[in-house]
Amino acid sequence: MDIIQQLGIPLPLAGGALAAIIAIIASMSLFGRKNQFPVEGKTILITGASEGMGRAAALQLSAKGANLILVSRNVGRLEEALVEVRAAAKSPSAQRFTYISADVSEHDYAARVIAEALAWNSGKAPDIVWCIAGMSTPMLWTDDESMAATRRNMDVNFFGSAEMSRAILREWLAPENSTSPKSEPKHIIFTASVLALFAIVGYGPYTPTKWALRGLADTLAMELNLYPDNPVKVHVIYPATITSPGLERENVTKPAITLELEKEDPPESPETVASRAIAGLERGEYNVAVSFLGNLMRCGIQGGSPRNNWVLDTLLGWFVPIIYFFVLRMMNGSVRAWAKVNGHPAKAKAT
Numbered sequence: 001m002d003i004i005q006q007l008g009i010p011l012p013l014a015g016g017a018l019a020a021i022i023a024i025i026a027s028m029s030l031f032g033r034k035n036q037f038p039v040e041g042k043t044i045l046i047t048g049a050s051e052g053m054g055r056a057a058a059l060q061l062s063a064k065g066a067n068l069i070l071v072s073r074n075v076g077r078l079e080e081a082l083v084e085v086r087a088a089a090k091s092p093s094a095q096r097f098t099y100i101s102a103d104v105s106e107h108d109y110a111a112r113v114i115a116e117a118l119a120w121n122s123g124k125a126p127d128i129v130w131c132i133a134g135m136s137t138p139m140l141w142t143d144d145e146s147m148a149a150t151r152r153n154m155d156v157n158f159f160g161s162a163e164m165s166r167a168i169l170r171e172w173l174a175p176e177n178s179t180s181p182k183s184e185p186k187h188i189i190f191t192a193s194v195l196a197l198f199a200i201v202g203y204g205p206y207t208p209t210k211w212a213l214r215g216l217a218d219t220l221a222m223e224l225n226l227y228p229d230n231p232v233k234v235h236v237i238y239p240a241t242i243t244s245p246g247l248e249r250e251n252v253t254k255p256a257i258t259l260e261l262e263k264e265d266p267p268e269s270p271e272t273v274a275s276r277a278i279a280g281l282e283r284g285e286y287n288v289a290v291s292f293l294g295n296l297m298r299c300g301i302q303g304g305s306p307r308n309n310w311v312l313d314t315l316l317g318w319f320v321p322i323i324y325f326f327v328l329r330m331m332n333g334s335v336r337a338w339a340k341v342n343g344h345p346a347k348a349k350a351t
């Protein structure tokens with residue numbers, strides 16, 4: 001205690017950090033028992049499967065024995081991904097792979113994709129659907145392009161996943177597809193971002209699209225209780241910065257101050273993010289964070305979301321506000337300091 005005080009670390013912060021570390025270590029071992037996300041022999045449809053995190057997830061699920069349906073727009077890239085996914089297969093003779101080209105921002109695209117998936121799979125629906133397709137065009141909210149960018153981000157990130165979840169749930173939840181409460185659940189997985197847990201300057205067109213996904217997922221998590229004979233589990237993944245082709249694209253429009261604040265959180269490879277996401281799904285988590293900071297952010301904003309672990313999430317959730325006292329002072333301080341050095345953003349941009 002004395003040492004901590006001598007170092008000048010506030011006592012609640014030290015206590016919070018300690019509790020956080022214990023909670024995360026404990027949650028790793030507590031949930032490590034039964035695989036809640038078995039994929040061998042299952043058919044998984046992934047949107048955004050040709051690049052970045054989606055491609056990495058497809059490769060890893062292929063190595064675990066899943067059949068895969070890859071969805072994105074560019075056929076050339078889909079074909080390349082399909083070759084890699086096939087090469088990664090656990091049992092090449094038993095597993096089946098295909099792709100469907102679709103633009104997830106198009107109205108009603110998902111009904112067509114699910115119909116094609118069923119036709120390929122002898123009338124059987126995919127067992128797991130993972131919506132990963134997404135985009136981001138960060139910029140300041142008063143920039144000329146920001147409203148058009150917001151609509152585009154909403155169409156791809158929110159409606160792209162919303163339409164897919166609705167199309168597959170209409171299939172899974174149909175009365176003729178009832179099984180029994182004890183049968184293995186289907187899984188619908190959304191991909192948000194840590195920005196849906198903690199928003200920062202410069203992501204106005206993007207962050208709301210990921211918060212919207214979280215709102216939809218929480219709604220569905222409760223609504224699915226209406227169908228005990230059609231068990232389906234909902235999950236949301238919250239990656240932080242991923243070193244993907246998408247990151248290179250978004251950095252073209254990213255404000256300098258946004259880049260600066262993001263440095264607080266180290267980038268991860270698509271492979272790391274995919275494997276941590278899959279590990280979280282295997283532990284049976286609802287909100288899946290893929291880093292230590294992500295887990296703190298997750299516990300800091302639980303609201304009415306289903307809990308991964310009531311005790312640990314609650315304990316951790318009590319300490320995060322104390323951490324935010326310091327983090328928010330630091331972050332807002334950095335933004336004000338940037339304004340002081342660079343002047344009005346419009347003028348800073350012109351020079």
Ligand SMILES: NC(=O)C1=CN([C@@H]2O[C@H](COP(=O)(O)OP(=O)(O)OC[C@H]3O[C@@H](n4cnc5c(N)ncnc54)[C@H](OP(=O)(O)O)[C@@H]3O)[C@@H](O)[C@H]2O)C=CC1
Nearest residue numbers: 048050051052053072073074103104134193241242244246
């Ligand atoms: N990169 C990051 O730092 C972070 C990303 N995320 C989220 O994680 C997910 C994966 O990101 P990341 O690995 O960077 O992805 P990439 O941007 O690298 O790849 C995106 C994938 O989605 C496909 N896609 C994009 N737009 C559409 C569309 N309109 N219709 C169909 N498919 C589309 C792309 O293929 P094609 O172009 O051929 O259609 C590609 O396969 C996204 O939802 C993203 O928002 C979350 C946190 C951080």
Ligand SMILES: CCCCCCCCCCCCCCCC(=O)[C@@H](N)CO
Nearest residue numbers: 136193240241262264265296297323327
């Ligand atoms: C208790 C919690 C402490 C919080 C510390 C905050 C550190 C700042 C993290 C900002 C990370 C932003 C990642 C953006 C990822 C993304 O979604 C985009 N790249 C996609 O466009």
